[in-house]
Amino acid sequence: FRQSLAQSPLFLMACPFCGAKGTCRKRGSYERSLVTFSNGAAEVVRLKIPRVQCTCGKSHALLPDLIVPYLSYSLPMILLILSDYFKRRLTIRGICEKYLVSPPLIYRFKKLFLLHKKQWLGVLRDMELCAPDFVERLQTDSYSRFRDAFLRLTAYSFLQSHKNPANCKSPRLGPADAKPFCHGL
Numbered sequence: 001f002r003q004s005l006a007q008s009p010l011f012l013m014a015c016p017f018c019g020a021k022g023t024c025r026k027r028g029s030y031e032r033s034l035v036t037f038s039n040g041a042a043e044v045v046r047l048k049i050p051r052v053q054c055t056c057g058k059s060h061a062l063l064p065d066l067i068v069p070y071l072s073y074s075l076p077m078i079l080l081i082l083s084d085y086f087k088r089r090l091t092i093r094g095i096c097e098k099y100l101v102s103p104p105l106i107y108r109f110k111k112l113f114l115l116h117k118k119q120w121l122g123v124l125r126d127m128e129l130c131a132p133d134f135v136e137r138l139q140t141d142s143y144s145r146f147r148d149a150f151l152r153l154t155a156y157s158f159l160q161s162h163k164n165p166a167n168c169k170s171p172r173l174g175p176a177d178a179k180p181f182c183h184g185l
């Protein structure tokens with residue numbers, strides 16, 4: 001809760017729906033659960049997520065970096081899974097047992113990761129930077145800045161698979177293929 005508020009100073013925040021800056025005010029919170037991986041085990045934690053409301057009437061949740069919209073698994077956990085997968089440290093079965101996930105989920109993460117990697121890097125750089133190196137970069141670099149830049153480029157969050165209604169309604173102009181993803185996937 002504190003991280004979300006510290007990360008998104010309200011006076012700097014632009015409303016994802018109308019684009020106005022500094023118009024969002026605190027408006028309660030809600031609780032959700034998140035699957036994380038710590039001390040070698042998967043665990044479910046409860047988080048308090050602050051909500052804000054803009055003067056245009058739309059309210060938004062302030063999600064901390066470790067949450068990918070619409071996903072129950074924390075971002076660090078997904079990156080660990082992808083790292084084990086791409087570096088072939090474990091078999092699919094080994095990954096399933098370690099993180100308590102199913103094979104289709106691993107392939108879903110992999111598909112989204114490769115798709116978003118290409119969108120972020122462009123075709124040429126995407127071929128130059130291999131998947132395990134990109135995972136490592138996301139694990140070590142400042143993720144906040146990447147997250148914000150990716151959202152600006154594509155109008156959805158990194159590894160987000162569902163459309164974000166607010167962003168789809170007034171898409172920020174990203175690459176030509178950004179729009180279909182709002183409706184597809």
Ligand SMILES: [Zn+2]
Pocket residue numbers: 015016017018019020023054055056057058
């Ligand atoms: Zn607004």
